[in-house]
Amino acid sequence: MKKNKSLLLSGPYVLWMLVFTLIPLGVVGYYALTDPSTGVFTWGNLRDLSLFLPTLGSSVWYSLVSALICLVLGYPVAYYIAHRPPVTQKILYMLVMLPMCMSFLLRTLAWVGLLESNGIINQFLNLLGIPSLELIGTPGAVILGMVYNYLPYMVLPLYAIIVKIDNRLIEAAEDLGCTPVQVFSKVVLPLSMPGILSGITMVFVPAVSTFYISQKLGGTDTMLIGDVIERQFKSAGNPNLGAALSLVLMLLVFICTGIMNRFGSDEEGGVVV
Amino acid sequence: MSKELIRLQDLTMEFDGERILDGINLYFNDHEFLTLLGPSGCGKTTTLRIIGGFLTPTSGRVLFDGKCINDVPPYQRQINTVFQRYALFPHLDVFGNIAFGLNVAKLPKAEIAQRVSEILEVVGLQGFEHRRIDSLSGGQQQRVAIARALVNRPKVLLLDEPLAALDLRLRKDMQNELKRIQQAMGITFIYVTHDQEEALSMSDTVVVMDKGRIQQIGKPEDIYNEPKNAFVADFIGESNILDGVMLEDYKVKFFGRTFKCLDAGFAPNEPVDVVIRPEDIDFVPPEEGHLTGTVTSVTFKGLNYDIIVDFKGFKWLIQTTDHQPEGATVGIRLNPEDIHVMRKSEYSGMFGDYSSYSAEYDELTEDAADEEE
């Protein structure tokens, strides 16, 4: 009876997963392992992947750097919010969420307008008599775009964890002789670990597969794996290779989050990130 | 026990305009075992938190060795705390928790291991070094909290109801153990409890608090035998408290009779509260008694009977091993040492009347019956 009920309740979700996740995944797998022209089974697409290893590497690198910058920027913000009175906390929380209500594309385009060779920043510099800077088309611009877009994904999980740290633990640490800095390093930071890990995951995963940011803000030398995949499906017209690349990227993300989770449970003993 | 170590001067604490501590004046001697005793919400924890440095008093000063430490942060005070709800670090195991203070003090590894294992033995948790905190029972966590503070050998240890989560047997054992540790290590204990028996049996000095004010300070015997007002008399043990008039030194009148007593120093004919402890009263045959009354209820309590006797409409609690049947007419004699006289206070008339003793009981059962319907 009970079993039937829970089956009934989870039914829609299972159906959803089946239709929109598992079946497409199967299709991706099918494409990845078949020849573009003949449609017969082949490892060929996967063999070609070595060509794209550098791109994959730089995608991972950009995303990691962005995630770390988000952490450094986001932690103080989250900590600050968590230590305000409850009402202020709610308002600040909303403010952090606010950019997420705006289209991702618009947010990125706004940066284009700012950074362009004759964009707002350069116009302003020129006005002050300073020659234009090359802002757009640089790795810095791509990372800026990632950090800007994904920062809330770092702040929110961090805030959720930090706000739950029991103030009495901080008092206990002070009582046992910790200076404020030691209180942070010995108690607050270790207890924030689950938030840090989930924040990094939440930034890293979308950043590593993004294509729009690098297309708009990056140059030719900052092509990311997401761009390559997109191109296979569109202009290059090789969905089989694109599928193979997607598959590998997905695997990579799985491995990364797996390592994170593992790391987290070692530290925290089973806290699910 | 000699030198003064800590002094609280005119301590007042307000939260949102509400006065929680009201003019606390108190000193603690070196090596003393002092207990703050009082009902829930009377400000015990608040007082401890001020001494520990976690709260800044609204006004008044905390002196340590004669120096004002109001502005000294907790980590610079030679004081450790056993917190009311343990506050153990969930990210560390038992060893990590206990070694925390020693690690902060950067002691050599070998010494840390040595001291932790010593203290684990004291609290009876050998072999628990690598257990996770959330895998411990409440009582075990409480003992880890005690060990975590004690291992630092502080000059002063603040303990906020450290034994509240233990069962009776373990509590008794830990009481003895804490007392032994306190004497052996020469630490000043400032102990908070609302268990009067615990306070009386462990302390050198008991401070009875209520509503943010100190009601009485004294040795356990003095607090018990000579309570200052009706609140203390009622809070420490059971008491029958009666209205009386102090005719002159050593003569008090109540129930229309004059009794000899041991108290003096009151104004002639001053109205007073008279305390008679239930266990000090012995039955005599009615014709020999100072007072005669009727037994209205008898409850077996193991060690003794709780007997309620109606004297002219005022009901007394009498604790005795001498069984009397309900409805019996009994007499009692009151010797001068059985009578204790107190000045009237704001608490007069609020405590010490057992008229509702049995009625309360009936009401409770009725309520329970109502709820079932």
Ligand SMILES: Nc1ncnc2c1ncn2[C@@H]1O[C@H](COP(=O)(O)OP(=O)(O)OP(=O)(O)O)[C@@H](O)[C@H]1O
């Ligand atoms: N931070 C605070 N803000 C507002 N009120 C507080 C605060 N801390 C304590 N109080 C109030 O002060 C009063 C005394 O609290 P305290 O914790 O000192 O009581 P206690 O004697 O330790 O009681 P218990 O035996 O229940 O632990 C209570 O009424 C409590 O609500």
Ligand SMILES: [Mg+2]
């Ligand atoms: Mg308390």
